[in-house]
Every structure is written in C-alpha cells, then in structure tokens.
Amino acid sequence: MKSPLQRHPVFTWVRSLRSKILLSHLAVIFIAAIITSFSLLSLAESYFLNALENSLISQAHVITQSLLPQLHIEAPDPQIGQAFNAIQQQVIGNLNVQVIAPSDLLENKAASPLSNAELNSLRDITIELSSTIETRFLLIDQEGSTVISSADLDLEPYKEIPATQDAFSGQITSSVEKIKDEEWLFVATPLLQQDETVAVLLLGHPLRDIAAVLADLRTRLILAVGIAIPLASLLAFSLSRNLLRPVNVLADAARGMQAGVFDIAIPVERSDELGQLSRTFDSMRNRLLETEKLRTQFISDVSHELRTPLTAIKGLTESLQDGAVEDPEVRDRFLASIERETDRLIRMTNDLLTLTRVDAGGMKLKLESLDLRKLLEDTKTKLSPEAKRRGVQIQMELPKTPIMVTVDHDRIDQVLTNILDNALKHSPADEEILVTLRDANRKKQDPNPSSGSYPASLMDEAFKPTLRSGPHVVIWVQDRGTGVPAEDLPHVFERFYRADFSRSRDHGGSGLGLSIARAIMDAHGGHIQLLSPSPDWDGSGNPGATVVLVFPTGFPNF
Structure with a gap:
C-alpha cells in the first residue's frame, strides 16, 4: 500500500518518465553550459596571458635595443612589423627617463661585459614611467642587485622569483606573482x-x-546560462510531452484493455521507434481483440453444444422417472438415446481437451516412419461397418509401392478417421467415397484404371494452390454429398462451425473435427483444405466435397 507521500502529486511527477526526461535534458544542458563556460574562461585567460607575455617580450627587445645595445637577447625578434615602432614609441617615448644618447651607446657596442663603473652609471639613471604606462621593468645583475628599476615593487628579493631564476639559466620565462593582493605577470x-x-x-x-x-565575461556567461536554462526547460518540456504522447496513448489503451475494452484506436503518426512500438502494440491489440471474440464465441458455442445433449439426457431421465421405465421398449430406446448423448459429450470433451493442448503448445508428436497406404487401409477397415450400415462404399486408389512419411501414427489416424467419418455422414446411400493417394514427387503414377479416379492433369490444376514446394504426398477424400456453400468454405475449419442443416448436430458431430484435423496437420508441417464442389463435378447430381491432405515426406525440414 502506498504511503501518503508516495500518493502526493509532486512525488508522482518526480517518479514519472516525463520528469526523468526533462531533468536529464536539463542536467545535460546545465553540465554542458558549465563546462563550456569554464573552458571559455580558461581559454580567454590563457589567451590574454599569452598576449600580455608576448607583449612584454616585445617590450624587452625594445628596451634592450634602446638602452643596452651592447647586450642582446638570445631569442628571435618578435615579428611585429610596423607595430614594433608603435610599441617603441609607447614604451620608450612615454618614459620620462634620462638615458645615454644613442651615439654614446653605439660607442660602447664593442665594450667588454659590464664593468662596475658602467653598472654604477646605469644605476644613477633616473627612470620614471608616465602615469599612462603600467608596465614596470627592472635590470638585475648576476648578484641579484637591482641595477635599474622603473618603480619600487614590494617583491624583494627579485632573484628569488622563479622567472628570474630560470632567466639566469638562459631561458625566457614568465610567472605570476602577487604584490599587495594584486596579481602581476612577470x-x-x-x-x-x-x-x-x-x-x-x-x-x-x-x-x-x-x-x-x-x-565581465564571467558575468555575461552567468547571465547567458541563466537565460538559456529556462528556455531549455521550456524546450525540454515540449520535447518530452511530444515524445511521450504515444506512450501515454499506449498507457491509456493498456488500461482500457485491462478493463476489458479492446476496440481502442491507436493512431500511428511517427516513423521512429515509438511509431514501431505503437504499430506493434496495435497489432497485439487486434490479436487480443480477435482472441477475446474467439474466446467469447467459444464459450458460447461450448455452452450451447453441451446444453443440447444435457437437455436431452435430462428430458429422457425425467421421462423414465415419470413411468416410461415400466415400458421395456420405451425404456430401452430412452437408454440408447442417453448412451448416445453421453458418447457425444465424451467425444466433445476429448476434442476440447485436444484443442486446449494445441492452443497451449502442448501437443507432443511421437514421430515414426509409416506407410500411408497401410494407414489408409486400416482406417477403411475400422469404418467399414458404419459404411455398410449407411449403404456407402469406400473406394481407394493407392500406389503399388510404399509411400513413407514421418508422422505421429495416432494423430494422423485421428485425422483420417475424422475426415472419412464426415464423408460417410454426408454421403447419400448407394454412393461411394473415393480416397486417392498420390506421391507428388514421382513422374509417373501407378496405373489404377477406375471410373471414379481423377485424371492427373485435372488434379494438378485443381489442387495446385494446395501443393507446396519440396517433397510431399497428397491424399484426396471425395464424397458425393450436398457439398458446402461457397460463402461457408472460409469458415469450415473454425471451431463449432457448421455449414448448413445437412451438416448439423443430427449427424452427432461436435463441430470440432475439422479444427482438430487442421491443428494436427499444422503440427506436422502439412496442410489441409476443403474444396466444394468437387473438381470433377459435371453439374449434375450433388456437387460433393473433397478434402485435400498434404504431407511432407521430408519432415521436419518441410
């Protein structure tokens, strides 16, 4: 049972798929914005520092060439073209300094390394930067003493600065130092x-x-992120709503199906994975709807089929209780009827059990190699008493050589018995039932001249839609009954379906024989079909019906 907190709308929304999509989008956008902002700030800082460092190196060249021409920097001159003069004017021209005249410096160009007198002379030079220039420079000798300083910087001793130490090793280096809570680049x-x-x-x-x-850049980025997040939230909300609309439709349909409502239209407006899911769900819904209709119809048919013999048994029993038992002739007739209806109930129960196993995938086949000729002859022998009682003859046209197939003996015997029993029930007296067995793989069939046999060309044309590729054999069972109306042919294999009154309960069938036969043939990889009128009907007499059974001879690789 859910707690009050779990039933709260906010808690429900947080656990919903929409909130997860929305929050995940926002998390990705926020993380991307933070990473982008930090990267941009880092790149900007690196760019500005590099630009300032290059500018200071350029100024070092200018100062060295202007003030200390007898010295040089071991580094390529900056490629600044005309900007070099501008820097020189900005850095040197704006310096309020007293320097040695260029002519005097040139005279010392060939001098030896700086002597103490020269250093003292340079140290006495007073250099004051103008108020518009913030760059400071210092000249430090090998002892770490400051020879020239444009300003007093609270950064003693200068020789301890990492950049200075590396410079005495012959490298041009830079470092960031803090002076009075302010960072400087040296x-x-x-x-x-x-x-x-x-x-x-x-x-x-x-x-x-x-x-x-x-x-300023940081402020602008924060402002941009602050504007982007709400806009991204609206976009993510709209995207999640559009993305989840098919899911919500499917959820509503699933709830309706849970309540027993299957006729719910599911629109498919997308061609992506969600559209495929909707189409699959709609296909499943149609299958469930069809299954539900079949289930409802099946229950109705079973109830109706069971009610008929049960009503008859109850009526006969009541009649016997009311005194009919005193009359031996009436009693025997009633008891025979009760026995007949009881047998009918047993057959129906067995048929229903078989179909239940088929639906559950529980039909287990005990496959063995059999000769179809012998199986047909055994079926004929079993039904001969019933055929004799009805005045119907069973004629068989069988090849002289064995026709071997791999089947379940009991199941195929059940199919053949059902088919021949139906043919007997619907054949008028003094008619015959023709059973033909043909191996479709043989070029020439064994001759068997019978007036009722099909010409080979007629069989090929009539049953061409029923034949399959690969090795197979075919059995035709033809009767001369009233046939099946064309509008009923598509439904004859449905459970409890009867074409007309002549094929009604008066014949004692359960209405499940053909359904069971088709299930067994499908389990064997075979095929069954009912044709009416028979292909050789000439328009006179009853049109009859023909059942076609196709068996693969290479089962299970059919």
Whole structure:
C-alpha cells in the first residue's frame, strides 16, 4: 500500500518518465553550459596571458635595443612589423627617463661585459614611467642587485622569483606573482654578452585589466546560462510531452484493455521507434481483440453444444422417472438415446481437451516412419461397418509401392478417421467415397484404371494452390454429398462451425473435427483444405466435397 507521500502529486511527477526526461535534458544542458563556460574562461585567460607575455617580450627587445645595445637577447625578434615602432614609441617615448644618447651607446657596442663603473652609471639613471604606462621593468645583475628599476615593487628579493631564476639559466620565462593582493605577470629575459648571461631584464604588468575582462565575461556567461536554462526547460518540456504522447496513448489503451475494452484506436503518426512500438502494440491489440471474440464465441458455442445433449439426457431421465421405465421398449430406446448423448459429450470433451493442448503448445508428436497406404487401409477397415450400415462404399486408389512419411501414427489416424467419418455422414446411400493417394514427387503414377479416379492433369490444376514446394504426398477424400456453400468454405475449419442443416448436430458431430484435423496437420508441417464442389463435378447430381491432405515426406525440414 502506498504511503501518503508516495500518493502526493509532486512525488508522482518526480517518479514519472516525463520528469526523468526533462531533468536529464536539463542536467545535460546545465553540465554542458558549465563546462563550456569554464573552458571559455580558461581559454580567454590563457589567451590574454599569452598576449600580455608576448607583449612584454616585445617590450624587452625594445628596451634592450634602446638602452643596452651592447647586450642582446638570445631569442628571435618578435615579428611585429610596423607595430614594433608603435610599441617603441609607447614604451620608450612615454618614459620620462634620462638615458645615454644613442651615439654614446653605439660607442660602447664593442665594450667588454659590464664593468662596475658602467653598472654604477646605469644605476644613477633616473627612470620614471608616465602615469599612462603600467608596465614596470627592472635590470638585475648576476648578484641579484637591482641595477635599474622603473618603480619600487614590494617583491624583494627579485632573484628569488622563479622567472628570474630560470632567466639566469638562459631561458625566457614568465610567472605570476602577487604584490599587495594584486596579481602581476612577470617576464624575465636573459641579457647576453659573448654568450654569457650578465643580467636579467624583468618586466611586470598588473593583471587587473585581464581580471576585469574575465569578470565581465564571467558575468555575461552567468547571465547567458541563466537565460538559456529556462528556455531549455521550456524546450525540454515540449520535447518530452511530444515524445511521450504515444506512450501515454499506449498507457491509456493498456488500461482500457485491462478493463476489458479492446476496440481502442491507436493512431500511428511517427516513423521512429515509438511509431514501431505503437504499430506493434496495435497489432497485439487486434490479436487480443480477435482472441477475446474467439474466446467469447467459444464459450458460447461450448455452452450451447453441451446444453443440447444435457437437455436431452435430462428430458429422457425425467421421462423414465415419470413411468416410461415400466415400458421395456420405451425404456430401452430412452437408454440408447442417453448412451448416445453421453458418447457425444465424451467425444466433445476429448476434442476440447485436444484443442486446449494445441492452443497451449502442448501437443507432443511421437514421430515414426509409416506407410500411408497401410494407414489408409486400416482406417477403411475400422469404418467399414458404419459404411455398410449407411449403404456407402469406400473406394481407394493407392500406389503399388510404399509411400513413407514421418508422422505421429495416432494423430494422423485421428485425422483420417475424422475426415472419412464426415464423408460417410454426408454421403447419400448407394454412393461411394473415393480416397486417392498420390506421391507428388514421382513422374509417373501407378496405373489404377477406375471410373471414379481423377485424371492427373485435372488434379494438378485443381489442387495446385494446395501443393507446396519440396517433397510431399497428397491424399484426396471425395464424397458425393450436398457439398458446402461457397460463402461457408472460409469458415469450415473454425471451431463449432457448421455449414448448413445437412451438416448439423443430427449427424452427432461436435463441430470440432475439422479444427482438430487442421491443428494436427499444422503440427506436422502439412496442410489441409476443403474444396466444394468437387473438381470433377459435371453439374449434375450433388456437387460433393473433397478434402485435400498434404504431407511432407521430408519432415521436419518441410
């Protein structure tokens, strides 16, 4: 029993398939947005840092060539073209510095590595950056002392900065350091003279502008995600509703079928997997509807069939109780009728049991190799007393050589007995029943000149629709009765179906014989068909009927 919480609408919605689809879509979109945002921020930060690093390296080239021409940087010059002059004007032209005249620097171009006097001279140069330029630079000698500094930076000792340490090893490196709670990017470039690192030029630039750009980008991304999530929610809700509409239709149909309502139309508007599911479900519904109709009809037919003999037995019993038992002749006649109706009930019960096993897939076949000729002769012998009583002759046209098939003896005997018994019941007196056995694999059939036999060409044409590819044999059972109306032929193998009054309960049948025969033939991989009128009917007399039985000789590979 569900708790009140489980019956709550919110709990029900959370457990629904729609909520799972909706939440899964939102989760995917949210995770994708977060990953994209972090990736974009990371790429932007990396791009800005790389751009600033390249700019600082370019400035290092400018400063080195302008202030220290006797030194050089062991790195390719930046490919900046005309922008080089702009950077030079921005970085150097805006510097309020006192520098050695270019002519004086050129005179020292061939000098030896920096002497103490030269370092002292450079140290005395006063350099002040203009208020519009935030880049700071320092010249650090091999001892770690600051030779030139454009500003006082609270980052002593400078030689301990990782970038400076790597630069003294001859590498141009960069690192991010924090000065007074503010991050700076430092680029250290080694200054070489005669392939020896004599100093390091350290340039630094605050990252507040990049941080501001990234903060603005972060705000925009949060705003974009905040707008995208509701829109994605609406889209996911609409998508889940459209996606689940066929499922809801199927669920409603299933609930209706559970309540016994099968005539529910299921529209199929899609060509995807859900459309295939709808078509399959609709096919199942039609099968269930047909099965339900057959079940209802079957129960009605069984009730009707059982009521007739039971009513007769009850009436006869009451008559005997009312005094008919005193008359020996009446008593014997009534008892014979009771016995006949009881036998009919037993046959019907056995037939119903057989059909139940067939429907449940429980018909077990005991296959063995048999000669159909002998099986037909045994059936004729068994029914000869009944044929003699009715004044009907059973003629058989059988090949001289054995016709071997792999079948269940008892089941095929049941089929042949039912077919011949029906033919006897519906054949007028002084008529004959013709049974023909033919091996369809043989080019020439054994001659058996009988006035009632079918010409081979007539059989081939008449029964061509019933024959199958592969090795098989055919049995034709032809009677000269009243035949079966054309409108009844498609239904003769249905349970409890009777074509007309002449094939009614007066003959003592249960209405299940042909249904059982078809089930047994299908289990053997064979085929049964009823033709009426008989193919050789010339238009005079009764049209008759012919039952065609097709047996595979290579069962089960039929």
